[in-house]
Amino acid sequence: MLLSNKAITSRDKDFAKWYTDVVTSAHLIEYSNVKGCTVFEPNGYAIWEKMQEVLDSMFKQSGHKNVYMPLLIPENLMKKEGELINGFAPEVAWVTIGGEKELDEKMCIRPTSETLFSDYYASKVKSYRDLPLKYNQWCSVMRWEKETRPFLRSREFLWQEGHTVHASKKEAEEETHNMLEIYKEFFENYLAIPVITGKKTEKEKFAGAEYTLTVEAQMYNGVSLQSATSHYFGQKFSKAYDIKFLNKENKLEYAYQTSWGCTTRMIGALIMVHSDDDGLVLPPKIAPNQVVIIPIGDSDEVKSLVNDTYNKLKNSGISLYIDDSESTPGFKFAEAEVNGIPIRIEIGTRDLEKGIITITRRDTKEKYQIDKDTDIITYVKDLMNTIQNDMYAKALKRREEKTYECTDIKEVEEIMNNNPGFVKAMWCGNPECELKMKEIKGTKSRCILENEKPISDKCVVCGREAHDLVVWGIQY
C-alpha cells in the first residue's frame, strides 16, 4: 500500500544515494522530526526481530541470560572508570531536569552499560561460586553523533550488549573469543556475509578494554564496516567498581570481565553487501517473509492451488504471504522485488493451462517454470538453500577480488583511490604509522590478523621491523 515506486539510483553511479534510496523504497526506515533519530518502519523492524530471534537463541544456548538495566546513568557512576567516560563524554545526552525540577546530579542516557552492569555485579558477586554471570540486554542506546546515516550512524540505535563476569582471566578470555565466533557464525551462516576477524589496534580498541576483537565486513563498494565487537576488560572495571570475590583459596580477588555487542547497523551491512538496483535482496535465513505467492487471474483452479501451496509451505515452517491486493501483477512483482522477498511464486490461469507455475529468485532474477504438481515444500526449501549459499559465495568472491596484499604505501594509495577494498599489509605497531595511513582517504586499521603468515618483515608505512599483519580499509 505504502510502496513508493520511485526509481532507485544506480548502485555503480552513486553508492551513497543508492543506499538511501533502497532504505526508503523498501520502507525500512523513515526520517523523523527528531534530529539524528529515525523511525524503524515495519519492514525494517521485522528484519531486526528476525536477527534478535536468531542471536538470542545462540546466546541462550551458550548459557547467557537476558536482563534489563536502567536507561539513565548518574554522572558519578559513569565517571568511575576514567577511560570510558573520556571515550564517551563528547557524545552523550544529559538529562538535567526531572519532574519540573533541576536534578542535583545530571544523568546521561546510556551510550553503553558497562557502568551499570559493573555496579550491579559489585553488589551480587561475593564468591567464586557466584561466577560466572553471563548476562545480556536488548535495548536502545544514544550517542550524540553529528552526521548520521540510516542504520550506520544515528543518535539512537538498537543493539544487544552482553556483559559477563568471571573468576579467571582464562575463562573471561575464552568468553571474549567464543562470542566473536558466534558473531562470525551469525554473519556467515545467516546474513550470508563473509567476515574477517581479529584484534583491534590500541588506537582503535574500545575505551576501557584491554583488547577488542572485531568482525569486519566489506561492502559492495569495497568500503569496510565494523560489524560486531567483543571486548576483554581484564580487571579494569572490577577495580573501578569494586567487584571482588573470594576465590577457591579463600582470598579476595578482582573479577574478570567481558562485553560484546552488535547493532541495527547489521541491517545496513545486509543492504550494502547484497542489494541491487531493484531494491533490497535478503538471504532466506534472515528474510521476515521468505516467499510471496502472487495469484494471476481468479479462477477456482488458481485460488485452490494458491491456498494449497500457502498451507503446505506455512505448515513446514516457511514464512510467506499471498499478495491478493488489487494492484496489477507488474506492480506486485516490483513490490516483492524492492522488499527483497527471496522467492516469488506466480500461479496464473494461463500457466496452469500448460500445467506449470513460475518461480523467480530475487537474488539472480532467474525464472523457473515447474510442473504444478512438483513437491513444492522440497523445491522451495532446496531453492532457499541454494540462494543462501549462492549469496554467500558471490559476496565472498567479490571480497576476495577486492582484497590486496601490499608492501609499499604507494600501492595502498593507488588501491584506495581507484578500487578500494581490504589491504593486507605489515605494521610496526606505531600509532603514527596508523595516522599516516589515515591520510589516504581515511584508511584505518580494521584488525590485526591472528593466525595468518606475515607477508614481509617490514612496516608498510615506515619500513621498520614489523610482526603484525593488519587488514586496512576505508571505513563507514
Next chain:
Amino acid sequence: MLLSNKAITSRDKDFAKWYTDVVTSAHLIEYSNVKGCTVFEPNGYAIWEKMQEVLDSMFKQSGHKNVYMPLLIPENLMKKEGELINGFAPEVAWVTIGGEKELDEKMCIRPTSETLFSDYYASKVKSYRDLPLKYNQWCSVMRWEKETRPFLRSREFLWQEGHTVHASKKEAEEETHNMLEIYKEFFENYLAIPVITGKKTEKEKFAGAEYTLTVEAQMYNGVSLQSATSHYFGQKFSKAYDIKFLNKENKLEYAYQTSWGCTTRMIGALIMVHSDDDGLVLPPKIAPNQVVIIPIGDSDEVKSLVNDTYNKLKNSGISLYIDDSESTPGFKFAEAEVNGIPIRIEIGTRDLEKGIITITRRDTKEKYQIDKDTDIITYVKDLMNTIQNDMYAKALKRREEKTYECTDIKEVEEIMNNNPGFVKAMWCGNPECELKMKEIKGTKSRCILENEKPISDKCVVCGREAHDLVVWGIQY
C-alpha cells in the same frame, strides 16, 4: 546460586513487606543506584519475555505490526496536543545537553509516544487506501515518579504501546474494544487473573483520550490494580498533528486513532494475586520454567530416568530444567518454591526401589506419588492444565468474596476500612462525588460497567439520580 534464603514476611501480617520480600527473594528485581529505577534480573526479565511472546503473537494475529519510534520527543512536538502535555508535563525527564552542547530545544524522554506516532502517521497517510495502520512498539518509557515500588511504579518501566489510525470512527472504536478483549483474554487465560472491564470516568481517563477502556484486577489484599488500558482518541490527535486522508468520497477527512498498552506492572499483579509466604507462584502458561526435575541420589537408575524424563518433556514443548547443582535436596526444594516453578519432579533412589516418583504442585503444595512408568508427558500436561484452572478459580472466588454492592456511602466506608475490595455502587456522574469517595482511603472509580443492571437509581454519594454502575476500589 544467588538464592537468598531469608525468611519472607507473612502476607497476612504485612502485605507491602511481603511483596518486596517475594520480589527480592525470587530475584526478580534488584534496586539500582539509579534513583527510582530498577534492574530486571534474569528471573524477572524471563517472565516479561514470556508475556511479550504471548502478547506479541496475539497482536500479530490480529493484524498489528511492530515498529520502533525515537526515545526523545522535542518540546514543540510534545506540546501540539494540549491535554497530553498538561497530563505529562509534571512527570517527564528533559534532555538539555547533547554532545557537550546546550540544546536549542530541550527534548523529553518519551512518557508515551502518541506524539511521535501521530507525527509519523501525518507524513504517511494520504488516502483511505493507506488505512488502517496498526502499529505497536515494545520499549521503555520514563515518568518521573516520586514514590516508587518494584513493578508497580517506577521512573522507568517496560511496556508495549499500540497506536492505530483508521478511516472511520466505527473502525477505530472497534479496535479500542478489540484490544481490551485481547488484554482480558491474556489476563484470564494466561495470567489466571480474573478481571473487570469497563470505561474510565472523565476524571480518570487518559490525558487526550475521548474515552479510556480499562482492565481492572483485584489483588490478594482487596486493593485494585489498573492493569491495561485501551484509548479511543477520535480525531483529537489527528487534528493536532494534521493527519488527513482523502476518503472514498474524495474529501479530506481527519483520521481516527486509538492507543493501548500494558506494562511490567503485570508482573506485580501476578505476584499480588497468586504468590504466598513461600515465594512466587506462577501459572504454568506464563512460567519461564514450567517444571524442575530434582535427582536425589546419583545411581545410574536415577540418572537414566532423570534424563529420559527431561528429554520426553522437552521434546513435547514443556520448558524445564534439571537441578543437579551441589546443594541439598531441601535447599533445591526451597529454591524451586521461592522461584514459583509450577511442578517439581523428584526422582530418587529410595522412591525408585518402590517403583515411584514424587510430583509436587507449587500452588497447593500437594504431593503425588506416581508409578515411575506413568506416561509423564500426559501427566504433566494434565497437571499443568489443572493448576492453571485452579489458580484462576481460586483468584475468582476470592475476588467474588471481596466484591460488594453498596447503596449507602457508610457501607463503603465500613468495607474499605475493614476488608477492602471492589465496591459496586451507583454514581451520578459528578466528579465531586468521586472526590468525596476519595476521602475514604483514596477510593477511586475503577470503571463504569457497561452491560450490567443498575443496582439502584440513586448516587451512592449524593443521592441524586444516577444511571452509571461504577466499580470503586482503593488503588495501587
